[in-house]
Amino acid sequence: MVPGNRPNLMDIVERVEQNECSLTPMEMRLRLVRDVMGLPVDQPAEYALITGCRGPSSFYHIAYLGALLRHLGTSYTLLSVETCCGESYIRYLNHDKPDEIAAFDGYAKQLSSRNIERIRKLGISKIIAACAGCMTRYVDMWSDSGLEILYYTQYLLPRLAGLRLEGEVNFYEGCHALHRTPRYKIDTTASRELIGAIEGLTVAKTLPNYCCRTVADKVFAAADRQVIVTPTSCCAGILRQKRKEGAPLVKPLTQVLCQALGIHLELGST
Numbered sequence: 001m002v003p004g005n006r007p008n009l010m011d012i013v014e015r016v017e018q019n020e021c022s023l024t025p026m027e028m029r030l031r032l033v034r035d036v037m038g039l040p041v042d043q044p045a046e047y048a049l050i051t052g053c054r055g056p057s058s059f060y061h062i063a064y065l066g067a068l069l070r071h072l073g074t075s076y077t078l079l080s081v082e083t084c085c086g087e088s089y090i091r092y093l094n095h096d097k098p099d100e101i102a103a104f105d106g107y108a109k110q111l112s113s114r115n116i117e118r119i120r121k122l123g124i125s126k127i128i129a130a131c132a133g134c135m136t137r138y139v140d141m142w143s144d145s146g147l148e149i150l151y152y153t154q155y156l157l158p159r160l161a162g163l164r165l166e167g168e169v170n171f172y173e174g175c176h177a178l179h180r181t182p183r184y185k186i187d188t189t190a191s192r193e194l195i196g197a198i199e200g201l202t203v204a205k206t207l208p209n210y211c212c213r214t215v216a217d218k219v220f221a222a223a224d225r226q227v228i229v230t231p232t233s234c235c236a237g238i239l240r241q242k243r244k245e246g247a248p249l250v251k252p253l254t255q256v257l258c259q260a261l262g263i264h265l266e267l268g269s270t
Helices: 009-019 025-036 056-072 098-121 132-142 152-156 189-196 212-222 233-242 253-260
Strands: 047-050 126-129 148-151 164-171 199-206 227-230 249-252
Touching: 025 056, 047 056, 056 152, 056 233, 056 249, 056 253, 098 132, 126 132, 126 152, 132 148, 132 233, 148 152, 152 189, 152 253, 164 189, 164 253, 189 199, 189 253, 212 233, 227 233, 227 253, 233 249, 249 253
Parallel strands: 047 126, 126 148, 164 199, 164 227, 227 249
Antiparallel strands: none
């Protein structure tokens, strides 16, 4: 390497001290979605796909959603840099303190506006949100922006056809207790209609919407089949992390839809 092109070595040292790695979390995310999953990034397209800033276990959902969008021939792109919509800290607010809520709502809109600017620079006016929290925040903050904002289930429902998969599963929507505002809560109808459209697949039981963050054991205990299907990216990630040996497998709805279409991805043990 030519010395003049050498990166600032102290910057790299600082990254390692802070992250245990020479890459920032955003650089890791970019490598995951672009280089490992092969998804389009920062390209002119009809739709911008907002992934949310969940952990790597939730990216199973993103990989399968990308496969479904490819199957449909959807023109879409991810952002190489995606700023948090605010859900990651808004959920901790004390709702007895309206001034605190107003301050952090304003902060969330200020930060998510960076994504809106990135989307508009690509000439895009339509958003597909892969994350329930992001969907809630974007509708709440940007519904008057002229952007069309769809939850991924709302996008897929009228477009997917020819779904067939034999089996019996349990269905867990998730409580969405943290993804609500006075003006909006997530659409749970589309997810049920999607799984209901899969010929040969029986939803033997709809599980109570216990909060998987706090009582995941109750979700697993309520199951009476070997597979739990959830449409919610954060729930899929959390339940996979908290699953104990012998408990039902957890599959994101996007994975089951791919299976119902004969789309197979190599993503490790599922």
